[in-house]
Amino acid sequence: MxxxxxxxxxxxxxxxxxxxxxxxxxxxxxxxxxxxxxxxETQDATDEDGADEDVTESDDEPDVEEEAPRGEHLEDGPFDEADAPEEDRIDLGGLQVPTIDGLELRMEIDQRSSAVTGANLVLGGSSLQVQAFAAPKTRGLWEDVRRSLRDSVVSQGGTAETRPGVFGTELITRLPVKRADGRTGYRPARFIGIDGRRWFLRAILTGKALSDPEQSKSFETLISRLVVVRGTGAMAPQELIPLHLPGERPGLDQIRSGPLDPLARGPEITEIG
Incomplete structure:
Protein backbone atom coordinates (compact mmCIF):
# COMPACT_ATOMS: atom_id res chain seq x y z
CA MET A 1 0.00 0.00 0.00
CA GLU A 41 -2.50 18.24 -28.47
CA THR A 42 -1.68 19.59 -31.90
CA GLN A 43 -1.23 17.11 -34.75
CA ASP A 44 0.54 18.01 -37.97
CA ALA A 45 0.03 15.77 -40.98
CA THR A 46 1.06 16.06 -44.62
CA ASP A 47 -0.59 13.89 -47.29
CA GLU A 48 1.27 12.10 -50.06
CA ASP A 49 0.21 14.66 -52.66
CA GLY A 50 1.97 17.46 -50.79
CA ALA A 51 -1.18 19.19 -49.53
CA ASP A 52 -0.88 21.89 -46.91
CA GLU A 53 -0.29 20.54 -43.44
CA ASP A 54 -3.39 19.84 -41.36
CA VAL A 55 -3.66 21.46 -37.98
CA THR A 56 -6.30 20.06 -35.63
CA GLU A 57 -7.14 21.23 -32.17
CA SER A 58 -8.39 19.13 -29.29
CA ASP A 59 -11.50 19.77 -27.22
CA ASP A 60 -9.20 20.76 -24.35
CA GLU A 61 -7.96 23.87 -26.14
CA PRO A 62 -8.13 26.85 -23.76
CA ASP A 63 -10.47 29.23 -25.57
CA VAL A 64 -8.89 32.46 -24.42
CA GLU A 65 -10.30 35.40 -26.33
CA GLU A 66 -7.53 37.08 -28.28
CA GLU A 67 -7.77 40.42 -30.00
CA ALA A 68 -5.31 42.04 -32.39
CA PRO A 69 -4.92 45.82 -32.41
CA ARG A 70 -8.26 47.21 -33.56
CA GLY A 71 -6.85 49.52 -36.20
CA GLU A 72 -7.82 52.96 -37.42
CA HIS A 73 -9.80 51.53 -40.35
CA LEU A 74 -12.57 50.31 -38.03
CA GLU A 75 -15.63 52.05 -36.66
CA ASP A 76 -16.89 51.31 -33.15
CA GLY A 77 -19.33 48.58 -34.21
CA PRO A 78 -20.92 46.33 -35.06
CA PHE A 79 -23.56 48.34 -33.28
CA ASP A 80 -26.61 47.54 -31.26
CA GLU A 81 -29.58 49.42 -32.70
CA ALA A 82 -29.70 51.68 -29.64
CA ASP A 83 -26.08 52.80 -30.11
CA ALA A 84 -25.86 53.08 -33.90
CA PRO A 85 -24.80 56.45 -35.34
CA GLU A 86 -26.78 58.07 -38.13
CA GLU A 87 -25.85 56.64 -41.54
CA ASP A 88 -27.56 55.56 -44.75
CA ARG A 89 -28.17 51.83 -44.44
CA ILE A 90 -30.10 49.05 -46.16
CA ASP A 91 -32.80 47.75 -43.82
CA LEU A 92 -32.90 43.95 -43.72
CA GLY A 93 -34.89 43.64 -40.52
CA GLY A 94 -32.52 42.05 -38.00
CA LEU A 95 -29.52 43.58 -39.77
CA GLN A 96 -28.83 46.99 -41.25
CA VAL A 97 -26.05 47.18 -43.86
CA PRO A 98 -24.25 50.43 -44.77
CA THR A 99 -24.47 51.54 -48.38
CA ILE A 100 -21.06 51.19 -50.02
CA ASP A 101 -20.08 51.85 -53.64
CA GLY A 102 -19.66 48.58 -55.52
CA LEU A 103 -21.32 46.47 -52.82
CA GLU A 104 -23.56 43.67 -54.12
CA LEU A 105 -26.16 42.30 -51.73
CA ARG A 106 -27.36 38.71 -52.10
CA MET A 107 -30.07 37.41 -49.79
CA GLU A 108 -30.21 33.74 -48.82
CA ILE A 109 -33.68 32.22 -49.01
CA ASP A 110 -34.90 28.93 -47.56
CA GLN A 111 -36.61 27.33 -50.56
CA ARG A 112 -39.13 25.40 -48.47
CA SER A 113 -40.31 28.17 -46.15
CA SER A 114 -39.36 31.21 -48.28
CA ALA A 115 -37.78 32.67 -45.14
CA VAL A 116 -34.72 34.91 -45.46
CA THR A 117 -31.90 33.16 -43.59
CA GLY A 118 -28.85 35.31 -44.24
CA ALA A 119 -27.18 38.02 -46.28
CA ASN A 120 -24.10 37.81 -48.49
CA LEU A 121 -22.17 41.04 -49.01
CA VAL A 122 -20.06 40.77 -52.16
CA LEU A 123 -17.27 43.22 -52.88
CA GLY A 124 -14.37 42.88 -55.31
CA GLY A 125 -14.90 39.17 -55.86
CA SER A 126 -14.98 38.27 -52.17
CA SER A 127 -18.04 37.45 -50.09
CA LEU A 128 -19.05 38.04 -46.48
CA GLN A 129 -21.99 36.01 -45.20
CA VAL A 130 -23.60 37.59 -42.13
CA GLN A 131 -26.25 36.27 -39.77
CA ALA A 132 -27.41 37.45 -36.35
CA PHE A 133 -28.74 35.24 -33.55
CA ALA A 134 -30.35 35.85 -30.19
CA ALA A 135 -28.03 35.30 -27.22
CA PRO A 136 -28.45 35.02 -23.44
CA LYS A 137 -28.14 38.10 -21.27
CA THR A 138 -25.35 36.67 -19.16
CA ARG A 139 -22.95 35.10 -21.65
CA GLY A 140 -21.90 35.12 -25.30
CA LEU A 141 -22.15 32.33 -27.87
CA TRP A 142 -18.95 32.67 -29.89
CA GLU A 143 -16.77 30.42 -27.76
CA ASP A 144 -19.24 27.53 -27.96
CA VAL A 145 -19.95 28.12 -31.65
CA ARG A 146 -16.24 28.24 -32.43
CA ARG A 147 -15.62 24.91 -30.71
CA SER A 148 -18.58 23.31 -32.49
CA LEU A 149 -17.44 24.65 -35.82
CA ARG A 150 -13.87 23.47 -35.32
CA ASP A 151 -15.01 19.97 -34.39
CA SER A 152 -17.34 19.81 -37.40
CA VAL A 153 -14.66 20.89 -39.87
CA VAL A 154 -12.08 18.47 -38.47
CA SER A 155 -14.58 15.58 -38.50
CA GLN A 156 -15.07 16.20 -42.24
CA GLY A 157 -11.33 15.94 -42.91
CA GLY A 158 -10.65 19.68 -42.91
CA THR A 159 -8.42 21.86 -40.78
CA ALA A 160 -9.25 24.58 -38.30
CA GLU A 161 -7.08 26.88 -36.25
CA THR A 162 -7.72 29.91 -34.07
CA ARG A 163 -5.90 33.20 -34.32
CA PRO A 164 -6.26 36.65 -32.77
CA GLY A 165 -8.26 39.09 -34.88
CA VAL A 166 -9.42 42.68 -34.70
CA PHE A 167 -12.80 41.54 -33.30
CA GLY A 168 -11.36 38.87 -31.01
CA THR A 169 -10.47 35.22 -31.58
CA GLU A 170 -11.16 34.08 -35.15
CA LEU A 171 -11.28 30.64 -36.75
CA ILE A 172 -9.52 29.89 -40.04
CA THR A 173 -10.81 26.74 -41.73
CA ARG A 174 -10.09 24.67 -44.82
CA LEU A 175 -12.95 22.35 -45.76
CA PRO A 176 -12.30 19.53 -48.26
CA VAL A 177 -14.31 19.67 -51.50
CA LYS A 178 -14.36 17.45 -54.59
CA ARG A 179 -13.00 19.20 -57.67
CA ALA A 180 -14.23 18.67 -61.23
CA ASP A 181 -11.24 16.41 -61.98
CA GLY A 182 -12.15 14.16 -59.06
CA ARG A 183 -9.31 15.29 -56.83
CA THR A 184 -9.82 16.80 -53.40
CA GLY A 185 -9.39 20.52 -52.99
CA TYR A 186 -9.88 22.76 -49.99
CA ARG A 187 -12.23 25.69 -49.51
CA PRO A 188 -10.73 28.21 -47.10
CA ALA A 189 -12.86 30.49 -44.95
CA ARG A 190 -12.41 32.99 -42.14
CA PHE A 191 -15.02 32.87 -39.37
CA ILE A 192 -15.54 35.96 -37.23
CA GLY A 193 -17.87 35.93 -34.23
CA ILE A 194 -18.96 38.93 -32.20
CA ASP A 195 -20.99 38.81 -29.00
CA GLY A 196 -23.22 41.85 -28.55
CA ARG A 197 -26.05 42.97 -26.31
CA ARG A 198 -28.26 39.86 -26.22
CA TRP A 199 -27.19 39.01 -29.78
CA PHE A 200 -24.44 37.18 -31.59
CA LEU A 201 -23.19 38.13 -35.06
CA ARG A 202 -21.46 35.54 -37.23
CA ALA A 203 -19.53 36.56 -40.34
CA ILE A 204 -17.89 34.19 -42.84
CA LEU A 205 -15.36 35.68 -45.24
CA THR A 206 -14.33 33.84 -48.43
CA GLY A 207 -12.52 34.75 -51.63
CA LYS A 208 -9.63 37.03 -52.50
CA ALA A 209 -9.88 38.96 -49.24
CA LEU A 210 -8.43 35.98 -47.37
CA SER A 211 -5.01 36.70 -48.88
CA ASP A 212 -5.37 40.38 -49.76
CA PRO A 213 -4.73 42.62 -46.70
CA GLU A 214 -6.38 45.67 -48.23
CA GLN A 215 -9.54 43.77 -49.18
CA SER A 216 -9.55 42.18 -45.76
CA LYS A 217 -9.51 45.63 -44.15
CA SER A 218 -12.41 46.73 -46.35
CA PHE A 219 -14.55 43.86 -45.05
CA GLU A 220 -13.44 44.47 -41.47
CA THR A 221 -14.56 48.09 -41.85
CA LEU A 222 -17.88 46.87 -43.25
CA ILE A 223 -18.42 44.57 -40.26
CA SER A 224 -17.65 47.44 -37.89
CA ARG A 225 -20.45 49.48 -39.49
CA LEU A 226 -23.17 46.80 -39.34
CA VAL A 227 -26.15 47.28 -37.05
CA VAL A 228 -27.95 44.40 -35.30
CA VAL A 229 -31.65 44.95 -34.53
CA ARG A 230 -32.37 42.44 -31.78
CA GLY A 231 -35.80 43.75 -30.84
CA THR A 232 -37.39 43.50 -27.40
CA GLY A 233 -39.36 40.27 -27.82
CA ALA A 234 -38.45 37.04 -26.08
CA MET A 235 -36.23 34.78 -28.17
CA ALA A 236 -34.48 31.53 -27.43
CA PRO A 237 -30.65 31.51 -27.47
CA GLN A 238 -29.28 30.65 -30.94
CA GLU A 239 -32.57 31.63 -32.57
CA LEU A 240 -32.04 33.40 -35.88
CA ILE A 241 -33.03 37.06 -35.67
CA PRO A 242 -35.62 37.52 -38.46
CA LEU A 243 -34.49 39.11 -41.73
CA HIS A 244 -36.45 40.36 -44.70
CA LEU A 245 -35.66 41.50 -48.23
CA PRO A 246 -34.82 45.17 -48.75
CA GLY A 247 -37.96 47.26 -49.00
CA GLU A 248 -40.19 44.60 -47.46
CA ARG A 249 -41.97 44.85 -44.14
CA PRO A 250 -40.92 42.20 -41.62
CA GLY A 251 -43.58 39.68 -40.65
CA LEU A 252 -44.64 38.85 -37.12
CA ASP A 253 -43.43 35.24 -37.19
CA GLN A 254 -39.94 34.58 -35.88
CA ILE A 255 -37.66 32.19 -37.73
CA ARG A 256 -36.84 29.15 -35.63
CA SER A 257 -33.47 27.74 -36.62
CA GLY A 258 -33.03 25.14 -33.88
CA PRO A 259 -29.47 24.48 -32.67
CA LEU A 260 -27.07 26.81 -34.42
CA ASP A 261 -25.19 25.00 -37.19
CA PRO A 262 -21.99 26.96 -37.89
CA LEU A 263 -21.62 25.35 -41.34
CA ALA A 264 -25.21 25.82 -42.48
CA ARG A 265 -25.88 28.02 -45.51
CA GLY A 266 -29.11 28.89 -47.24
CA PRO A 267 -30.01 26.55 -50.14
CA GLU A 268 -30.93 29.37 -52.51
CA ILE A 269 -29.42 32.78 -53.18
CA THR A 270 -31.39 35.71 -54.54
CA GLU A 271 -29.38 38.64 -55.89
CA ILE A 272 -30.48 42.16 -55.01
CA GLY A 273 -29.32 45.08 -57.13
Whole structure:
Protein backbone atom coordinates (compact mmCIF):
# COMPACT_ATOMS: atom_id res chain seq x y z
CA MET A 1 0.00 0.00 0.00
CA UNK A 2 2.88 2.31 0.88
CA UNK A 3 4.66 1.50 -2.41
CA UNK A 4 1.49 2.33 -4.39
CA UNK A 5 1.19 5.67 -2.60
CA UNK A 6 4.83 6.57 -3.28
CA UNK A 7 4.48 5.56 -6.93
CA UNK A 8 1.41 7.77 -7.33
CA UNK A 9 3.24 10.63 -5.69
CA UNK A 10 6.25 10.17 -7.99
CA UNK A 11 3.99 10.00 -11.07
CA UNK A 12 2.20 13.13 -9.98
CA UNK A 13 5.48 15.01 -9.51
CA UNK A 14 6.74 13.94 -12.95
CA UNK A 15 3.48 14.89 -14.64
CA UNK A 16 3.46 18.21 -12.81
CA UNK A 17 6.95 19.06 -14.06
CA UNK A 18 6.02 18.15 -17.64
CA UNK A 19 2.90 20.28 -17.73
CA UNK A 20 4.39 23.73 -17.17
CA UNK A 21 3.29 25.63 -20.28
CA UNK A 22 2.03 29.16 -20.81
CA UNK A 23 -1.46 27.94 -21.72
CA UNK A 24 -2.25 25.55 -18.84
CA UNK A 25 -2.26 25.84 -15.05
CA UNK A 26 0.03 23.47 -13.16
CA UNK A 27 -1.58 20.09 -12.55
CA UNK A 28 -2.52 19.58 -8.91
CA UNK A 29 -3.20 16.41 -6.92
CA UNK A 30 -6.40 16.06 -4.90
CA UNK A 31 -6.77 14.50 -1.44
CA UNK A 32 -6.65 10.98 -2.89
CA UNK A 33 -3.48 11.66 -4.84
CA UNK A 34 -5.30 11.61 -8.21
CA UNK A 35 -3.95 13.97 -10.86
CA UNK A 36 -6.23 16.38 -12.74
CA UNK A 37 -4.49 17.57 -15.92
CA UNK A 38 -5.58 19.49 -18.96
CA UNK A 39 -3.63 18.54 -22.09
CA UNK A 40 -3.58 20.28 -25.45
CA GLU A 41 -2.50 18.24 -28.47
CA THR A 42 -1.68 19.59 -31.90
CA GLN A 43 -1.23 17.11 -34.75
CA ASP A 44 0.54 18.01 -37.97
CA ALA A 45 0.03 15.77 -40.98
CA THR A 46 1.06 16.06 -44.62
CA ASP A 47 -0.59 13.89 -47.29
CA GLU A 48 1.27 12.10 -50.06
CA ASP A 49 0.21 14.66 -52.66
CA GLY A 50 1.97 17.46 -50.79
CA ALA A 51 -1.18 19.19 -49.53
CA ASP A 52 -0.88 21.89 -46.91
CA GLU A 53 -0.29 20.54 -43.44
CA ASP A 54 -3.39 19.84 -41.36
CA VAL A 55 -3.66 21.46 -37.98
CA THR A 56 -6.30 20.06 -35.63
CA GLU A 57 -7.14 21.23 -32.17
CA SER A 58 -8.39 19.13 -29.29
CA ASP A 59 -11.50 19.77 -27.22
CA ASP A 60 -9.20 20.76 -24.35
CA GLU A 61 -7.96 23.87 -26.14
CA PRO A 62 -8.13 26.85 -23.76
CA ASP A 63 -10.47 29.23 -25.57
CA VAL A 64 -8.89 32.46 -24.42
CA GLU A 65 -10.30 35.40 -26.33
CA GLU A 66 -7.53 37.08 -28.28
CA GLU A 67 -7.77 40.42 -30.00
CA ALA A 68 -5.31 42.04 -32.39
CA PRO A 69 -4.92 45.82 -32.41
CA ARG A 70 -8.26 47.21 -33.56
CA GLY A 71 -6.85 49.52 -36.20
CA GLU A 72 -7.82 52.96 -37.42
CA HIS A 73 -9.80 51.53 -40.35
CA LEU A 74 -12.57 50.31 -38.03
CA GLU A 75 -15.63 52.05 -36.66
CA ASP A 76 -16.89 51.31 -33.15
CA GLY A 77 -19.33 48.58 -34.21
CA PRO A 78 -20.92 46.33 -35.06
CA PHE A 79 -23.56 48.34 -33.28
CA ASP A 80 -26.61 47.54 -31.26
CA GLU A 81 -29.58 49.42 -32.70
CA ALA A 82 -29.70 51.68 -29.64
CA ASP A 83 -26.08 52.80 -30.11
CA ALA A 84 -25.86 53.08 -33.90
CA PRO A 85 -24.80 56.45 -35.34
CA GLU A 86 -26.78 58.07 -38.13
CA GLU A 87 -25.85 56.64 -41.54
CA ASP A 88 -27.56 55.56 -44.75
CA ARG A 89 -28.17 51.83 -44.44
CA ILE A 90 -30.10 49.05 -46.16
CA ASP A 91 -32.80 47.75 -43.82
CA LEU A 92 -32.90 43.95 -43.72
CA GLY A 93 -34.89 43.64 -40.52
CA GLY A 94 -32.52 42.05 -38.00
CA LEU A 95 -29.52 43.58 -39.77
CA GLN A 96 -28.83 46.99 -41.25
CA VAL A 97 -26.05 47.18 -43.86
CA PRO A 98 -24.25 50.43 -44.77
CA THR A 99 -24.47 51.54 -48.38
CA ILE A 100 -21.06 51.19 -50.02
CA ASP A 101 -20.08 51.85 -53.64
CA GLY A 102 -19.66 48.58 -55.52
CA LEU A 103 -21.32 46.47 -52.82
CA GLU A 104 -23.56 43.67 -54.12
CA LEU A 105 -26.16 42.30 -51.73
CA ARG A 106 -27.36 38.71 -52.10
CA MET A 107 -30.07 37.41 -49.79
CA GLU A 108 -30.21 33.74 -48.82
CA ILE A 109 -33.68 32.22 -49.01
CA ASP A 110 -34.90 28.93 -47.56
CA GLN A 111 -36.61 27.33 -50.56
CA ARG A 112 -39.13 25.40 -48.47
CA SER A 113 -40.31 28.17 -46.15
CA SER A 114 -39.36 31.21 -48.28
CA ALA A 115 -37.78 32.67 -45.14
CA VAL A 116 -34.72 34.91 -45.46
CA THR A 117 -31.90 33.16 -43.59
CA GLY A 118 -28.85 35.31 -44.24
CA ALA A 119 -27.18 38.02 -46.28
CA ASN A 120 -24.10 37.81 -48.49
CA LEU A 121 -22.17 41.04 -49.01
CA VAL A 122 -20.06 40.77 -52.16
CA LEU A 123 -17.27 43.22 -52.88
CA GLY A 124 -14.37 42.88 -55.31
CA GLY A 125 -14.90 39.17 -55.86
CA SER A 126 -14.98 38.27 -52.17
CA SER A 127 -18.04 37.45 -50.09
CA LEU A 128 -19.05 38.04 -46.48
CA GLN A 129 -21.99 36.01 -45.20
CA VAL A 130 -23.60 37.59 -42.13
CA GLN A 131 -26.25 36.27 -39.77
CA ALA A 132 -27.41 37.45 -36.35
CA PHE A 133 -28.74 35.24 -33.55
CA ALA A 134 -30.35 35.85 -30.19
CA ALA A 135 -28.03 35.30 -27.22
CA PRO A 136 -28.45 35.02 -23.44
CA LYS A 137 -28.14 38.10 -21.27
CA THR A 138 -25.35 36.67 -19.16
CA ARG A 139 -22.95 35.10 -21.65
CA GLY A 140 -21.90 35.12 -25.30
CA LEU A 141 -22.15 32.33 -27.87
CA TRP A 142 -18.95 32.67 -29.89
CA GLU A 143 -16.77 30.42 -27.76
CA ASP A 144 -19.24 27.53 -27.96
CA VAL A 145 -19.95 28.12 -31.65
CA ARG A 146 -16.24 28.24 -32.43
CA ARG A 147 -15.62 24.91 -30.71
CA SER A 148 -18.58 23.31 -32.49
CA LEU A 149 -17.44 24.65 -35.82
CA ARG A 150 -13.87 23.47 -35.32
CA ASP A 151 -15.01 19.97 -34.39
CA SER A 152 -17.34 19.81 -37.40
CA VAL A 153 -14.66 20.89 -39.87
CA VAL A 154 -12.08 18.47 -38.47
CA SER A 155 -14.58 15.58 -38.50
CA GLN A 156 -15.07 16.20 -42.24
CA GLY A 157 -11.33 15.94 -42.91
CA GLY A 158 -10.65 19.68 -42.91
CA THR A 159 -8.42 21.86 -40.78
CA ALA A 160 -9.25 24.58 -38.30
CA GLU A 161 -7.08 26.88 -36.25
CA THR A 162 -7.72 29.91 -34.07
CA ARG A 163 -5.90 33.20 -34.32
CA PRO A 164 -6.26 36.65 -32.77
CA GLY A 165 -8.26 39.09 -34.88
CA VAL A 166 -9.42 42.68 -34.70
CA PHE A 167 -12.80 41.54 -33.30
CA GLY A 168 -11.36 38.87 -31.01
CA THR A 169 -10.47 35.22 -31.58
CA GLU A 170 -11.16 34.08 -35.15
CA LEU A 171 -11.28 30.64 -36.75
CA ILE A 172 -9.52 29.89 -40.04
CA THR A 173 -10.81 26.74 -41.73
CA ARG A 174 -10.09 24.67 -44.82
CA LEU A 175 -12.95 22.35 -45.76
CA PRO A 176 -12.30 19.53 -48.26
CA VAL A 177 -14.31 19.67 -51.50
CA LYS A 178 -14.36 17.45 -54.59
CA ARG A 179 -13.00 19.20 -57.67
CA ALA A 180 -14.23 18.67 -61.23
CA ASP A 181 -11.24 16.41 -61.98
CA GLY A 182 -12.15 14.16 -59.06
CA ARG A 183 -9.31 15.29 -56.83
CA THR A 184 -9.82 16.80 -53.40
CA GLY A 185 -9.39 20.52 -52.99
CA TYR A 186 -9.88 22.76 -49.99
CA ARG A 187 -12.23 25.69 -49.51
CA PRO A 188 -10.73 28.21 -47.10
CA ALA A 189 -12.86 30.49 -44.95
CA ARG A 190 -12.41 32.99 -42.14
CA PHE A 191 -15.02 32.87 -39.37
CA ILE A 192 -15.54 35.96 -37.23
CA GLY A 193 -17.87 35.93 -34.23
CA ILE A 194 -18.96 38.93 -32.20
CA ASP A 195 -20.99 38.81 -29.00
CA GLY A 196 -23.22 41.85 -28.55
CA ARG A 197 -26.05 42.97 -26.31
CA ARG A 198 -28.26 39.86 -26.22
CA TRP A 199 -27.19 39.01 -29.78
CA PHE A 200 -24.44 37.18 -31.59
CA LEU A 201 -23.19 38.13 -35.06
CA ARG A 202 -21.46 35.54 -37.23
CA ALA A 203 -19.53 36.56 -40.34
CA ILE A 204 -17.89 34.19 -42.84
CA LEU A 205 -15.36 35.68 -45.24
CA THR A 206 -14.33 33.84 -48.43
CA GLY A 207 -12.52 34.75 -51.63
CA LYS A 208 -9.63 37.03 -52.50
CA ALA A 209 -9.88 38.96 -49.24
CA LEU A 210 -8.43 35.98 -47.37
CA SER A 211 -5.01 36.70 -48.88
CA ASP A 212 -5.37 40.38 -49.76
CA PRO A 213 -4.73 42.62 -46.70
CA GLU A 214 -6.38 45.67 -48.23
CA GLN A 215 -9.54 43.77 -49.18
CA SER A 216 -9.55 42.18 -45.76
CA LYS A 217 -9.51 45.63 -44.15
CA SER A 218 -12.41 46.73 -46.35
CA PHE A 219 -14.55 43.86 -45.05
CA GLU A 220 -13.44 44.47 -41.47
CA THR A 221 -14.56 48.09 -41.85
CA LEU A 222 -17.88 46.87 -43.25
CA ILE A 223 -18.42 44.57 -40.26
CA SER A 224 -17.65 47.44 -37.89
CA ARG A 225 -20.45 49.48 -39.49
CA LEU A 226 -23.17 46.80 -39.34
CA VAL A 227 -26.15 47.28 -37.05
CA VAL A 228 -27.95 44.40 -35.30
CA VAL A 229 -31.65 44.95 -34.53
CA ARG A 230 -32.37 42.44 -31.78
CA GLY A 231 -35.80 43.75 -30.84
CA THR A 232 -37.39 43.50 -27.40
CA GLY A 233 -39.36 40.27 -27.82
CA ALA A 234 -38.45 37.04 -26.08
CA MET A 235 -36.23 34.78 -28.17
CA ALA A 236 -34.48 31.53 -27.43
CA PRO A 237 -30.65 31.51 -27.47
CA GLN A 238 -29.28 30.65 -30.94
CA GLU A 239 -32.57 31.63 -32.57
CA LEU A 240 -32.04 33.40 -35.88
CA ILE A 241 -33.03 37.06 -35.67
CA PRO A 242 -35.62 37.52 -38.46
CA LEU A 243 -34.49 39.11 -41.73
CA HIS A 244 -36.45 40.36 -44.70
CA LEU A 245 -35.66 41.50 -48.23
CA PRO A 246 -34.82 45.17 -48.75
CA GLY A 247 -37.96 47.26 -49.00
CA GLU A 248 -40.19 44.60 -47.46
CA ARG A 249 -41.97 44.85 -44.14
CA PRO A 250 -40.92 42.20 -41.62
CA GLY A 251 -43.58 39.68 -40.65
CA LEU A 252 -44.64 38.85 -37.12
CA ASP A 253 -43.43 35.24 -37.19
CA GLN A 254 -39.94 34.58 -35.88
CA ILE A 255 -37.66 32.19 -37.73
CA ARG A 256 -36.84 29.15 -35.63
CA SER A 257 -33.47 27.74 -36.62
CA GLY A 258 -33.03 25.14 -33.88
CA PRO A 259 -29.47 24.48 -32.67
CA LEU A 260 -27.07 26.81 -34.42
CA ASP A 261 -25.19 25.00 -37.19
CA PRO A 262 -21.99 26.96 -37.89
CA LEU A 263 -21.62 25.35 -41.34
CA ALA A 264 -25.21 25.82 -42.48
CA ARG A 265 -25.88 28.02 -45.51
CA GLY A 266 -29.11 28.89 -47.24
CA PRO A 267 -30.01 26.55 -50.14
CA GLU A 268 -30.93 29.37 -52.51
CA ILE A 269 -29.42 32.78 -53.18
CA THR A 270 -31.39 35.71 -54.54
CA GLU A 271 -29.38 38.64 -55.89
CA ILE A 272 -30.48 42.16 -55.01
CA GLY A 273 -29.32 45.08 -57.13
Missing amino acids: GLFSRRKQRDAEQADAASTTDEHDDATADSDGLLDQEVE
